[in-house]
Amino acid sequence: MQAPSPVEARRHCYATGMRRTGPESLEELEQLVADAHAAGGKLRCVGSYLSPNGLAFCEEGQVSLALMDRVLAVDAARRQVTVQAGARVQEVVEQLRPHGLTLQNYASIREQSIGGFTQLVQVGAHGTGAAIPPVDETIVGLTLVTPGQGTLRLSADADPELFELARVGLGALGVVAEVTLQCVPAHQLLEHTFVSTLKEVKRKHARWLRDNQHIRYMWIPYSDAVVVVTNNPVREGSKPPQPRITYTEDERRAPLRALLAEAAPDPMPDPAPGPATDQARGAGEAGAGAGGGGGGGSYGAPIEELSGTQLRDRLIAVNPLDRDWIARVNQADAEHWRRSEGYRVGWSDQLLGFDCGGQQWVLEVAFPTGTLRQPSGADLAFMEELLADLMMKGIAAPAPIEQRWTASSRSPMSPASAPGAPDTVHSWVGIIMYLPTEDAAQRTAITDAFFDYCRLLQDDLMPRYGATEHWAKIEAHRLEPASVSARLAVRFPVERFNAARAALDPKNIMANDVVDILFPRSKA
The missing domain is CATH 3.40.462.10 (FAD-linked oxidases, C-terminal domain)
Structure with a gap:
C-alpha cells in the first residue's frame, strides 16, 4: 500500500479525531485549516513556552507549527528577517548573527517560537525598556491563514487596520504562518x-x-x-x-x-x-x-x-x-x-x-x-x-x-x-x-x-x-465570565475584534473556551 501524502495524513488526523497535527509547509497548513473549516471543528494553534494559562490549548483540535521552523529570508539592507512562525527565537538569532543583526528585545525565555514570541498565540510578549515597545511592534508583515478568507498577507500597506489587530489576536483570527520582523544591529x-x-x-x-x-x-x-x-x-x-x-x-x-x-x-x-x-x-x-x-x-x-x-x-x-x-x-x-x-x-x-x-x-x-x-x-x-x-x-x-x-x-x-x-x-x-x-x-x-x-x-x-x-x-476560568468580559470591553476594541473574528472565522473554529469567555460572540 502506498503511504499517504503529508496532506492526506494531516486530513486523516483531523477527520479521525486525532487532536494534534503538525504541517510542514504553508500548503499543508492551508489545507488543514480548510478541512477544519469545512467540518466546523476546532483547530487551535499551539506554540512553545508561551502561555502559562493554557491560552493556546483546545482538546478538540490543535495545530503545532514546530515543523514550520525555517528562516525564509534576511534583508540586511532593510534589517528585516522573514521566518516561518514555528522557528524558535534562539535559532533565528543565530542565523541573524552573520548579518550583524539581532532582535530589538527579548522576553525571559529564548525557547519560545517566533509566532508566539510575537503574536501567534498572540499574547503580546515583552522585554523591558521604557522606550522599547512590546515585541508585536517589531512585526512589519505577516501571513495569516484564515478559515473564512483564505491566506492573507498583511502589513502597514496592505490592510493596515487588520494588520495591527492581528499582531495581538490571541490566535482567534487565524493561524499566522510567516512573520517579517524589523531587526536592529547586533x-x-x-x-x-x-x-x-x-x-x-x-x-x-x-x-x-x-x-x-x-x-x-x-x-x-x-x-x-x-x-x-x-x-x-x-x-x-x-x-x-x-x-x-x-x-x-x-x-x-x-x-x-x-x-x-x-x-x-x-x-x-x-x-x-x-x-x-x-x-x-x-x-x-x-x-x-x-x-x-x-x-x-x-x-x-x-x-x-x-x-x-x-x-x-x-x-x-x-x-x-x-x-x-x-x-x-x-x-x-x-x-x-x-x-x-x-x-x-x-x-x-x-x-x-x-x-x-x-x-x-x-x-x-x-x-x-x-x-x-x-x-x-x-x-x-x-x-x-x-x-x-x-x-x-x-x-x-x-x-x-x-x-x-x-x-x-x-x-x-x-x-x-x-x-x-x-x-x-x-x-x-x-x-x-x-x-x-x-x-x-x-x-x-x-x-x-x-x-x-x-x-x-x-x-x-x-x-x-x-x-x-x-x-x-x-486565568479566565477563575474569573466571573460576565464581569471579566465587561471589563475587557471597556479597555479594548472588542466589537471590532469580534467583527474581525466573524469575518475571518465565521464558524469560530479558531477560538477555545478561554477566548470565548473573554470575548463572547453574539449568537446572531
Whole structure:
C-alpha cells in the first residue's frame, strides 16, 4: 500500500479525531485549516513556552507549527528577517548573527517560537525598556491563514487596520504562518546588577527609567531590598568596568545554603512517579497550567550542587504557605543578591533573558505610568500598596515580584496599547507562587493561596490603576465570565475584534473556551 501524502495524513488526523497535527509547509497548513473549516471543528494553534494559562490549548483540535521552523529570508539592507512562525527565537538569532543583526528585545525565555514570541498565540510578549515597545511592534508583515478568507498577507500597506489587530489576536483570527520582523544591529550590553532600597528607588527612579535602555526591578517581599538590573549598549571604544569578584560562588550562596541546612539537612528524595509528577515535568513545553522555569531539576541533588534559584525552590518547599518561613527565605535571597552585585558584558540576546525559577503560578498585569518626560508615579505607588497589602494580610509571597516597563504598542489588543497617547510608558508587574513539591494536596493548597494573592490585585489595585492582565497569564476560568468580559470591553476594541473574528472565522473554529469567555460572540 502506498503511504499517504503529508496532506492526506494531516486530513486523516483531523477527520479521525486525532487532536494534534503538525504541517510542514504553508500548503499543508492551508489545507488543514480548510478541512477544519469545512467540518466546523476546532483547530487551535499551539506554540512553545508561551502561555502559562493554557491560552493556546483546545482538546478538540490543535495545530503545532514546530515543523514550520525555517528562516525564509534576511534583508540586511532593510534589517528585516522573514521566518516561518514555528522557528524558535534562539535559532533565528543565530542565523541573524552573520548579518550583524539581532532582535530589538527579548522576553525571559529564548525557547519560545517566533509566532508566539510575537503574536501567534498572540499574547503580546515583552522585554523591558521604557522606550522599547512590546515585541508585536517589531512585526512589519505577516501571513495569516484564515478559515473564512483564505491566506492573507498583511502589513502597514496592505490592510493596515487588520494588520495591527492581528499582531495581538490571541490566535482567534487565524493561524499566522510567516512573520517579517524589523531587526536592529547586533550589539553588546553592559549589565549592572545591584541591590537598592525603596527609599533610594523613589528618589532615583525617574532618572533610572530615562537613562537606562533596559531596566527591571525585583522586589523582595518582607525585606527592604529591591534588586535592580540595568542593561545599556557598550559604547564603541569604551572599556567596560572590570568584573569585581567580591564573593566566590560558594560565598554568594552561603546564606541560602545555611538556611537550608538548618531546615532540611537531608537531600529531598526524588518524587514518586504519578500524575502530579508527570504534569510537572511536562509543564512548560506547551505552557499549560502553571509556568515552568529554569530552576527545577534539583530533586535529590546535594546542597553544594544547587544554583541560587534551585536553593530558593528547595527552601520554599520546606513550608511554602508559612508567611514567617517565606519571609526568612526572602531575606536570605536578598543577601544572596547583595553578594552577587556587579557587572558583566555580553550580546543582547545572552543578557536579556533570565532564569524564572522552577514551576510557578504567575499573574502579570500592565498599566500606564505617565511618560518619560512626565512620569505619573503610578508604577511605584502600585508596588508600595501591593507590598503593604500582602504584609497586612500575611500572604506567604515569595521573591521576586518582578517589575518591568515598555513603551506603548499600536496593536489595539495589546495590554500596552494607549490610543491617543503614544508616548505613554507602561509598567508590568508579575506576582508568583512556586510549586516546588509533587504532593498533590500541597500543590492544590498553593494554588488556592495563589488565587487569594491574585485577588489583592484584581479586586482593588487593578481597577484603580487601570491595569489589565498579560493575555498569557489571565486565568479566565477563575474569573466571573460576565464581569471579566465587561471589563475587557471597556479597555479594548472588542466589537471590532469580534467583527474581525466573524469575518475571518465565521464558524469560530479558531477560538477555545478561554477566548470565548473573554470575548463572547453574539449568537446572531
